[in-house]
Amino acid sequence: GAVVSQHPSRVICKSGTSVKIECRSLDFQATTMFWYRQFPKQSLMLMATSNEGSKATYEQGVEKDKFLINHASLTLSTLTVTSAHPEDSSFYICSAGSGRGGTQYFGPGTRLLVL
Amino acid sequence: AQTVTQSQPEMSVQEAETVTLSCTYDTSESDYYLFWYKQPPSRQMILVIRQEAYKQQNATENRFSVNFQKAAKSFSLKISDSQLGDAAMYFCASAQTSGNTPLVFGKGTRLSVIA
Numbered sequence: 001g002a003v004v005s006q007h008p009s010r011v012i013c014k015s016g017t018s019v020k021i022e023c024r025s026l027d028f029q030a031t032t033m034f035w036y037r038q039f040p041k042q043s044l045m046l047m048a049t050s051n052e053g054s055k056a057t058y059e060q061g062v063e064k065d066k067f068l069i070n071h072a073s074l075t076l077s078t079l080t081v082t083s084a085h086p087e088d089s090s091f092y093i094c095s096a097g098s099g100r101g102g103t104q105y106f107g108p109g110t111r112l113l114v115l
Numbered sequence: 116a117q118t119v120t121q122s123q124p125e126m127s128v129q130e131a132e133t134v135t136l137s138c139t140y141d142t143s144e145s146d147y148y149l150f151w152y153k154q155p156p157s158r159q160m161i162l163v164i165r166q167e168a169y170k171q172q173n174a175t176e177n178r179f180s181v182n183f184q185k186a187a188k189s190f191s192l193k194i195s196d197s198q199l200g201d202a203a204m205y206f207c208a209s210a211q212t213s214g215n216t217p218l219v220f221g222k223g224t225r226l227s228v229i230a
Contacts, residue, residue: 032215038158043206043220091158095218102148102210104218106160 003027004096006107013084014115021079021110023094029074030096034104035067038091047092050077084114117142117209121221128197129229135182136192136224138207148210149183149190150218155203163205166190194226202228 003026013019023033031052036044048069049057056069066088068080077096081088091111095104118141128134140149151163166174166183173181178198182191194201204225208218 034217043222044160044218046217049217093158093160095160097215102212102216103150103162103165104210105162106152108157108159 002103002105004094004105004107006094006110008110009108010111010113012113012115015085016083018080018082019084019112021081021092021094021112023077023079023096023107025075025096025105028096030077031074033071033077033094033096035069035077035079036093036095038093038109040091044093047079081112084112086114088112089114117144117147117211117219119207119209119219119221121207121224123224124222125225125227127227127229128194128201130197130199132197133193133195134197134226136194136205136207136226138190138192138221140188140190140207140209142188142209144211146212148212149181150208150210151179151181151192152206152208152220153201153203154206154223155200160206164192197228199228199230202226 005024007022033050035047038044047062050069050071052071058064071077093109094107097104120139147168149166153161153163164176164179178195180193204223206223207221210218
């Protein structure tokens with residue numbers, strides 16, 4: 001149990017376009033999901049907390065108008081990178097808590113390359 | 116605020132030997148959870164082991180065990196009988212008791228296993 005999927009796994013796009021990444025909890029409901037960004041050989045950096053039915057909470061320094069988060073249901077959160085630029089190229093990972101003892105389960109991640 | 120420190124950027128171990136990865140943390144919470152996650156080259160985050168702070172007994176999962184020293188705020192991971200598949204990035208993390216709070220990660224330790 002406690003499986004989180006993420007789609008797409010890899011995306012290449014042109015500068016100026018928007019990209020949507022989906023994160024789904026497959027076998028449990030998640031009122032809260034988290035979005036992280038990871039640069040090569042570095043740790044995970046929390047971008048935002050996604051709350052079902054309400055606005056996301058963004059970490060300091062993360063542009064909410066650039067990284068749009070929608071948590072429309074208890075099993076789906078989406079991250080849209082708007083007007084992507086090469087500096088947005090990174091590895092994006094989502095996670096969801098099942099509510100059991102603080103444990104979070106991670107999606108497999110999305111590699112974004114902006115040309 | 117919680118902080119997690121991993122002071123060993125890289126470690127290596129001979130196959131079948133034992134290795135210990137260090138982690139210290141700081142928190143003002145009286146109850147919290149501690150985790151070790153493994154990130155292999157696929158970059159999928161995998162939960163290795165979890166410790167509840169109110170439990171004095173150290174958690175174990177097959178070849179993986181922790182040495183939890185609450186007063187010293189230390190949470191080291193011991194890997195016994197190391198296998199080639201254990202080679203990965205290991206992240207220590209902490210979280211408040213609720214599953215709806217984000218994980219705070221250390222910078223990670225890259226473990227190499229030598230055949």
